[in-house]
Amino acid sequence: MVTYREDALQLRAIQFQYRRHGTAVLTLPWLRVGVHIHPTCFTLLWCWYGKRHHQVVRRVSRLLVECPSCGRRCARLYCADPTVGFLCYRCAGLKLKRWRRNGYDRVPVRPEAWLKWLERQVAKSAKAKERGADGTKRAERGADA
Numbered sequence: 001m002v003t004y005r006e007d008a009l010q011l012r013a014i015q016f017q018y019r020r021h022g023t024a025v026l027t028l029p030w031l032r033v034g035v036h037i038h039p040t041c042f043t044l045l046w047c048w049y050g051k052r053h054h055q056v057v058r059r060v061s062r063l064l065v066e067c068p069s070c071g072r073r074c075a076r077l078y079c080a081d082p083t084v085g086f087l088c089y090r091c092a093g094l095k096l097k098r099w100r101r102n103g104y105d106r107v108p109v110r111p112e113a114w115l116k117w118l119e120r121q122v123a124k125s126a127k128a129k130e131r132g133a134d135g136t137k138r139a140e141r142g143a144d145a
């Protein structure tokens with residue numbers, strides 16, 4: 001069950017544009033994520049209900065990272081569900097038209113609909129990971145590029 005989070009944690013590539021090495025911490029009231037910064041990728045580490053999670057996010061350029069799920073280049077990744085990790089707004093189900101600005105962060109116009117959509121996406125992405133289809137899809141994309 002995915003819980004709706006108004007303050008989905010964001011990884012913004014621009015925050016790290018001049019940092020090629022080192023560590024940082026992304027903090028929100030409900031989650032702290034350690035970031036190991038490498039020239040070509042970020043390693044993200046966090047703990048959720050006693051379970052450790054980690055994720056590697058490829059760095060495309062100073063301002064762009066690659067979505068771990070679909071391989072799309074994007075400026076920021078969102079963590080709507082800590083058991084899944086960071087995804088681009090499309091994979092995380094954060095359709096921009098459905099979101100409005102509240103001055104600082106985006107908030108869904110219809111949280112219930114957004115939540116249903118997000119659950120479907122999370123289930124889909126979890127299935128894809130189990131099958132390993134995720135990896136092959138990314139490899140194909142890499143070959144195209």
Ligand SMILES: [Zn+2]
Nearest residue numbers: 067070088091
């Ligand atoms: Zn994606």
